[in-house]
Amino acid sequence: SQQGEEDPQALSIQEGENATMNCSYKTSINNLQWYRQNSGRGLVHLILIRSNEREKHSGRLRVTLDTSKKSSSLLITASRAADTASYFCATDAGAGKSTFGDGTTLTVKP
C-alpha cells in the first residue's frame, strides 16, 4: 500500500480560484515533496519541504507540513487552465526512495 494519500481524489475549479490538496502519510519522514504530472507525461518536481519546516512558498504554490498530524497541504493560488494536471505527494523516510500517493486530479476550467 502507498505511504501517502491525497485528498480529494479529484478537484474541479474555475480559473482564478485557489486549489487546495491534502496529503496524509503514515510513518515518520525526512522530507515531503509535491510533484505535478500532466496526462501521459513524466513527473515535474514542484517543491520539497523538510521535516523541520512548517511552510514553504514557491511562486503561486504554498506548502504546509504538520508532522504531528502527519499531513501536508498544497495550495495553488490564482489557478490557471495550465495548472490542470495530477498532483502527487511523495515522502522520503530516509532511504532516499520516495513513496507516492495516488494523486489528486485537478481540472481548472477557463
Next chain:
Amino acid sequence: DTGVSQDPRHKITKRGQNVTFRCDPISEHNRLYWYRQTLGQGPEFLTYFQNEAQLEKSRLLSDRFSAERPKGSFSTLEIQRTEQGDSAMYLCASSLRGAGAGETQYFGPGTRLLVL
C-alpha cells in the same frame, strides 16, 4: 537538454517477449531510481542505484525483472517473458545524494509499455 532521458518512449510487445528500457540520468547525479506507474495510481518504487551499486529492490520486482547500472551512468531495466500485467509506464528518476536530508528526484518522461 540536460534532463533525464528515457528510451524508448513507447513499446508494444507480445506476451512472452523480452523488453529492455534505457535511462540516462542527469550527468552529475549519483542516484538513479526506477518506478512503475499504472493508470490512475501514483508511481511505485521498483529499485534504485547509488553509482553502480543496486541498493534496494522492491518486492514488486519479480525475478523476471532485472536492472543494471554498469558504469554508474545510464541504467537498463529488462523484463523477461512479459505478461499483460506488466503494461504500465516505467519511470526513471535521478538525484544527487548529498550530506543533508532532502534530495530532489528529477524524473524522465517515462516509457509506456503495452503487452498484448
